[in-house]
Amino acid sequence: MSYAYLFKYIIIGDTGVGKSCLLLQFTDKRFQPVHDLTIGVEFGARMITIDGKQIKLQIWDTAGQEAFRSITRSYYRGAAGALLVYDITRRETFNHLTTWLDDARQHSNSNMVIMLIGNKSDLESRREVKKEEGEAFAREHGLVFMETSAKTAANVEEAFINTAKEIYEKIQEGVFDINNEANGIKIGPQHSPTNPSLPGAGGAGGSQGSSCC
Amino acid sequence: MFSRFKNAVIGAVSGLETNGIPTPNDPHSYNKQTLAPKFLYGRPAFLNLSEDEVQMSADHRLRPIIHPSMSLPHHAGYAECVNAGKSKWNEDQAVYRQGVLTRVEYNDKQGVQKFSIPYTYYGIFDGHAGVGAALCAANQLHHILHEKLVDAQDDIWIAFSEKKRLKTKPSDLLITGALEAAFKEMDQVIAEDRTKYQAAGGCTALVALFILDKLFVANAGDSRAIICKDNKFTLMSMDFTPENERDRIRRLAEQQPNLLGQEFTSKEYVRPPKSSELGKTVMYRDAHMSGWAYKTLQVDDLKVSVITGQGKRSRVMGIIGVTRGFGDHDILSLYQRTPIKPFLSSHPEVQVHKITNVTENEVLVMGTDGLWDVVCGAKAAEVVAKSLNTFMEKERYVSAATCLVGSARGSLVNEHSWQLKDGKPSSADDISVFVIPLLPYKLEYEKLLGKYSETAESS
Numbered sequence: 216m217s218y219a220y221l222f223k224y225i226i227i228g229d230t231g232v233g234k235s236c237l238l239l240q241f242t243d244k245r246f247q248p249v250h251d252l253t254i255g256v257e258f259g260a261r262m263i264t265i266d267g268k269q270i271k272l273q274i275w276d277t278a279g280q281e282a283f284r285s286i287t288r289s290y291y292r293g294a295a296g297a298l299l300v301y302d303i304t305r306r307e308t309f310n311h312l313t314t315w316l317d318d319a320r321q322h323s324n325s326n327m328v329i330m331l332i333g334n335k336s337d338l339e340s341r342r343e344v345k346k347e348e349g350e351a352f353a354r355e356h357g358l359v360f361m362e363t364s365a366k367t368a369a370n371v372e373e374a375f376i377n378t379a380k381e382i383y384e385k386i387q388e389g390v391f392d393i394n395n396e397a398n399g400i401k402i403g404p405q406h407s408p409t410n411p412s413l414p415g416a417g418g419a420g421g422s423q424g425s426s427c428c
Numbered sequence: 429m430f431s432r433f434k435n436a437v438i439g440a441v442s443g444l445e446t447n448g449i450p451t452p453n454d455p456h457s458y459n460k461q462t463l464a465p466k467f468l469y470g471r472p473a474f475l476n477l478s479e480d481e482v483q484m485s486a487d488h489r490l491r492p493i494i495h496p497s498m499s500l501p502h503h504a505g506y507a508e509c510v511n512a513g514k515s516k517w518n519e520d521q522a523v524y525r526q527g528v529l530t531r532v533e534y535n536d537k538q539g540v541q542k543f544s545i546p547y548t549y550y551g552i553f554d555g556h557a558g559v560g561a562a563l564c565a566a567n568q569l570h571h572i573l574h575e576k577l578v579d580a581q582d583d584i585w586i587a588f589s590e591k592k593r594l595k596t597k598p599s600d601l602l603i604t605g606a607l608e609a610a611f612k613e614m615d616q617v618i619a620e621d622r623t624k625y626q627a628a629g630g631c632t633a634l635v636a637l638f639i640l641d642k643l644f645v646a647n648a649g650d651s652r653a654i655i656c657k658d659n660k661f662t663l664m665s666m667d668f669t670p671e672n673e674r675d676r677i678r679r680l681a682e683q684q685p686n687l688l689g690q691e692f693t694s695k696e697y698v699r700p701p702k703s704s705e706l707g708k709t710v711m712y713r714d715a716h717m718s719g720w721a722y723k724t725l726q727v728d729d730l731k732v733s734v735i736t737g738q739g740k741r742s743r744v745m746g747i748i749g750v751t752r753g754f755g756d757h758d759i760l761s762l763y764q765r766t767p768i769k770p771f772l773s774s775h776p777e778v779q780v781h782k783i784t785n786v787t788e789n790e791v792l793v794m795g796t797d798g799l800w801d802v803v804c805g806a807k808a809a810e811v812v813a814k815s816l817n818t819f820m821e822k823e824r825y826v827s828a829a830t831c832l833v834g835s836a837r838g839s840l841v842n843e844h845s846w847q848l849k850d851g852k853p854s855s856a857d858d859i860s861v862f863v864i865p866l867l868p869y870k871l872e873y874e875k876l877l878g879k880y881s882e883t884a885e886s887s
């Protein structure tokens with residue numbers, strides 16, 4: 216499907232905070248109750264509309280597990296937006312935010328829009344981090360803030376779409392150089408003259424001519 | 429009928445000629461541009477990537493390390509990443525397959541009985557000069573191998589079921605033979621395809637076959653397999669590079685000097701001789717020699733050694749850095765266009781490993797040279813042991829594969845250079861890795877034994 220822009224996102228934060236669940240809720244409108252540890256990185260994509268324009272979000276869901284930290288660091292580069300996620304029922308995931316933020320700022324381009332997300336808002340009875348604390352952290356570090364629930368889908372759409380709106384505004388203001396793909400923004404195929412294609416795309420089907428099968 | 433078909437083909441070719449496309453003497457080089465590739469480019473089928481993801485996987489600046497989203501047999505691990513920009517696409521390919529050898533027997537008491545021997549196959553293929561040969565190997569070699577195994581399945585079955593009174597060759601030799609024959613045929617298929625499909629380039633091949641109580645590792649090229657256990661490792665293959673195959677190639681050159689054209693010599697010199705030294709003595713060695721000796725420099729000695737360079741940079745006829753694998757049928761030396769293929773071989777070295785004593789933390793690691801260029805066996809064993817200790821079974825081997833690729837890929841430190849943690853340059857090549865637990869195959873074999881000892885006793 217054609218799009219006007221493609222924005223690349225990265226989702227970061229401690230293991231188990233619900234990064235993959237947020238992505239799944241956003242792309243598939245489903246909730247996954249068991250924790251499937253993400254290994255390295257996984258990808259997701261969805262089309263949204265902003266200001267009447269089709270925008271494709273390409274989302275890199277990274278592993279929070281410590282063992283993959285050095286690998287996932289290399290994925291910050293070239294992201295236009297980041298969702299920095301903590302779990303409101305586990306204070307230590309909130310305490311680690313500064314480490315994540317330092318990492319992100321160090322390895323990404325300076326214009327990257329960062330959305331702070333306090334996830335699992337449905338678990339009010341087990342809350343360890345007050346909403347006000349999240350807001351204060353976001354204000355202090357110049358981030359956008361939201362509490363979400365990947366389970367009930369509360370604010371999930373908004374988190375992804377508001378981030379895209381911020382990026383879109385920055386484009387309108389001319390902050391982003393949209394001709395440099397390193398910024399995590401790509402102009403859609405119908406807007407750009409070249410469209411990369413696979414080698415041998417002229418052939419017929421995937422398994423054509425396999426003589427021995 | 430056949431001759432009419434032939435005429436039609438010739439007509440088509442001469443039609444091209446009149447269109448102004450030259451037809452050189454080489455029958456394989458006409459209309460190469462117009463031929464379609466045999467297999468379309470993609471990443472390994474088991475990765476299940478969308479077309480978008482195939483594009484993303486080829487991002488040379490991010491080099492994402494990707495892994496299968498579904499479990500491989502027994503949670504075996506796989507991970508890969510693209511090169512740092514030396515070629516547009518990832519020229520490595522990988523494949524796994526599970527197959528069964530079936531034997532049907534009939535006797536009056538029990539009627540028709542079916543016996544099945546399952547096997548599991550893993551392959552990695554490192555392509556060069558294009559993606560074609562590696563794609564052919566990843567799509568076809570397992571089919572060819574299956575045919576060879578089926579040819580031998582009665583013998584394999586007899587060897588397995590009637591251990592005490594062997595009437596046939598031991599199954600090790602039958603399976604090794606099937607692998608060897610399949611490798612040869614794969615190379616021939618690629619040779620024959622040259623008139624039908626786009627030029628394929630070449631590739632190395634490393635195959636692991638689990639069948640009965642053994643692991644067979646067949647290798648032709650510079651990919652490598654090791655078995656890791658705790659922090660230790662054992663080599664399961666040797667690398668075939670010009671440097672390591674010096675003896676084979678120089679001997680062939682000595683026996684058939686016509687293969688060297690006018691450009692090359694089978695002799696080696698301590699340093700390249702110069703024409704101003706004609707008539708003087710130089711230190712040399714020939715194919716049959718392990719040491720060095722003196723000779724008087726003659727005009728013939730001014731030719732280039734058939735093997736030059738050291739280590740990673742060693743080359744056959746100045747061109748190719750890997751001496752076994754598939755394809756490369758048309759590669760020629762740079763100046764006098766001497767065919768190089770006669771010096772290359774598709775013959776694999778096959779190592780056999782008994783798996784009846786393996787333990788839970790033992791794994792087979794298969795990697796392309798992108799991994800082994802910067803990660804030694806000991807380091808690999810350490811990375812694997814760490815992942816095995818950290819993760820649960822479902823994630824264990826995929827994590828190990830991911831971390832292995834990560835430890836070879838390093839990270840991008842500025843716009844152009846990838847580095848390891850210690851500041852040394854990391855691997856800029858395509859990197860592909862399998863991490864396969866061995867214990868499940870031992871258990872599978874024991875189950876098979878149990879199943880058939882019952883039927884053997886009752887018959």
Ligand SMILES: Nc1nc2c(ncn2[C@@H]2O[C@H](COP(=O)(O)OP(=O)(O)OP(=O)(O)O)[C@@H](O)[C@H]2O)c(=O)[nH]1
Nearest residue numbers: 230231232233234235236248250253279335365366
């Ligand atoms: N109640 C509730 N549970 C959630 C929510 N989001 C995620 N979870 C649960 O939290 C666990 C971890 O979720 P994941 O999305 O897999 O965590 P992750 O951040 O991707 O973890 P890593 O991949 O290891 O980095 C799972 O068991 C989810 O079911 C939520 O909003 N509410």
Ligand SMILES: [Mg+2]
Nearest residue numbers: 234235252253
């Ligand atoms: Mg996850």
